[in-house]
Amino acid sequence: MRLLWVVVALFLSMSLAHAQETMRITIGADPYIQALLKLALSYDEAQPELKFVYDIPTQKRAIRLLGKDNGIDVFWSVTSSKREKLARAIRIPLVKGVLGYRLGLIRKADVSRMEKLNTIGDFQSVHFGLRDDWPDLDIFKKNNLKVVSYPREGNAYEMLRSGRFDILPTDVLDGVYLDTESGIQADPHHIYYYPSAVYFFVAKNDLVLYNKLKSGLEQAHADGSFDKLFNRYFATRLKDANLAKRKRIDLVNPLLPLSAPLSHATYWYKNNNEGNQ
Incomplete structure (x- = not known):
């Protein structure tokens, strides 16, 4: 034993x-x-x-x-x-x-139209395209914005170009480098933000x-x-x-637990009038 x-x-x-x-x-x-x-x-x-x-x-x-x-x-x-x-x-x-900062991809022909939108209420007149398995989908809906969902295998760029929706929120780290020859570009005027x-x-x-x-x-x-x-x-x-020069449209994130350390400033990236890290 x-x-x-x-x-x-x-x-x-x-x-x-x-x-x-x-x-x-x-x-x-x-x-x-x-x-x-x-x-x-x-x-x-x-x-x-x-x-x-x-x-x-x-x-x-x-x-x-x-x-x-x-x-x-x-x-x-x-x-x-x-x-x-x-x-x-x-x-x-x-x-x-940083993943809470979303850059809006739009049709190049709509740049001047988007420039006239200043508040989250103004954006209730447009449609956002979001993949059906992304958490953003519920966040944008909870903020009373019009959403068109598409499946994982869907061609979001083609849907945007064809007018199925007006704005495609995307990762701020990558969206700024989109090839504008496709007829699509990053909205130069706005950034969408929710704590994430x-x-x-x-x-x-x-x-x-x-x-x-x-x-x-x-x-x-x-x-x-x-x-x-x-x-x-x-x-x-x-x-x-160039986040500091974009108008920030703040969204509420109902999916974020109350335990998130929002008061711990060093844990978060700062932009606009808050200064940059």
Whole structure:
């Protein structure tokens, strides 16, 4: 019997060591997220190697596989109350809320028309195109804006060109570089904004990893390395988006949990009259 317990103890210690040596994440992780994850882990003596996991096609499946033998250890996503019930959120925004800034793609012929719109009420006269599985869809609807949804396989650019809708909200980091020869361009006058947070998530019962990542991100903020990494990836693109010269149309985000650290100024990107990071 004693020999059996020795074998079991040895097996458990080997399993723990293996768990500390690797950290499983989904394949195709954004380079910035990988770099930020490594930065957060760098403050701990045990720095696991990232191991990429295939065959996790959806975010819904990924969050349910956190901590499972056939799953992953860390997941990142825009937060919601539902997701925070399924997993433990490290409530430090990974991209400083930048995904809440949406640039409107419009037809080139509509530039002067859009210039006359100044308030969110003015935008109730136009139609926004949003993919049916994007959280933006519900956010724009909740703000009493007219929305035309399209499926994942839909050609949003062609729908915009053909007049199915008037504005296609898109990622501010990429939309400014759209090839205007297509008859579409970024609206030069406006930026849409709603508070949005992307967090790291871990399994509910994984307090060790939770505390490790939380402590690492806090230390990265404190010593300036978080902002240094953020600026390395995003400063040029945000500068090119010229947010400070665009009229900001603020939207309410009913999907954002009340637990979001909105009062923690250093966690968020600032623009317009608030100054730039």
